[in-house]
Amino acid sequence: MGDVGGLRRWAIGLLLLAALCLPAGCGNASSSDSTRAEGPAGPAEFDERAAYELVRRQVEAGQRPAGSPQLRKLADELVKLMPRGRFEPIPGEPSLRNVVGSVPGEKPAIVVGAHYDTLVKPKGFVGANNGAAGSAVVIEAARALAAAPSGGREIKFVLFDGEEPPGAIPKSAAAFYRLGLRGSRAYVAAHPGETEAMVLLDYVGHKGLHLSREEASTPALWSQLVEAAGKVGASSYFDEESTAGILDDHAPFLRSGVPAIDLIDWRYHGHSLTDTLDKISPRSLEAVGGTVVQLATELRAE
Secondary structure, X not given: OOOHHHHHHHHHHHHHHXXXXXXXXXOOOOOOOOOOOOOOOOOXXXXXXXXXXXXXXXXXXXXXXXXXXXXXXXXHHHHHHOOOOXXXXXXXXXXXXXXXXXXXXXXXXXXXXXXXXXXXXXXXXXXXXXXXXXXXXXXXXXXXXXXXXXXXXEEEEEEEOOOOOOOOOOOOHHHHHHHOOHHHHHHHHHOOOOEEEEEEEOOXXXXXXXXXXXOOOOHHHHHHHHHHHHHOOOHHHEEXXXXXXXXXXXXXXXXXXXXXXXXXOOOOOOOOOOXXXXXXXXXXXXXXXXXXXXXXXXXXXX
16 A cells, blocks of 8 residues: 555546546447457547556555545545545444545436445455446546536436445345445435436456346346447447346345446456456456446436
8 A cells, every 4th residue: 555645646647647648438349358449439438548547556555445544545535536526424334435426417316336445355355346447437437427518417426335244245135235235325325316327337347248137237227228338339248138136236226216237247256366457458447438428428318
């Protein structure tokens, strides 16, 4: 973990990178990681290079359990990268906080989120895909959408704290819901009736990524996502098939009656010490990021 000054220099450098790099949309993305294809961009530009840099910096911070000093220091920098960034507290968990950004518009809002904490065990877990990748895509999608023409529905961007329980993963779903998902449960409780739809990003950055509909995810919203992927040339990363249901940060939204989807490739071994930066593909980040920007743009216009 570097010092706060180093983190601040990294954040400033990343902002300059985002400003100076040539835009790179998600045109004609394929599951191959060896080449970069050209094609039509989405309605706003997603920069996978900046997203990859964000993954790298989070991994460099080391293991980041909820409430840990290293996660709080990192959050102090991540909040600066969010449009209208701020912290929201988690009641009963004074060391935990959600990072929230927004693009203004009509309510209720579209929520795009991911968790930014890591597992407590195993020791040394750095969560390149299970934590960092989803968070990086949310932040870079927020930058792209904030730069797009204004108008339409509000979009909220949320990095949830405390998705992972404060110990070993419970064996029962009920115990996991009660001990984990702390940030998403707190957000839903604090914003009743304020969310139109929710898009969750979890295991979305690895090589060989392919996303099917998580069983509990709202079918109609998932179909809109697949259509959005086609519009930015990322169809090969998504399909309409369903896969096993997973208890994740979209669950509190679903339980409150909000349509929600979870982008997670459960084939990836996201609870292993092998979840390291070398597993991450800028191409996967590009495909997911470009698709989410396209979807959010369409949802805010409805």
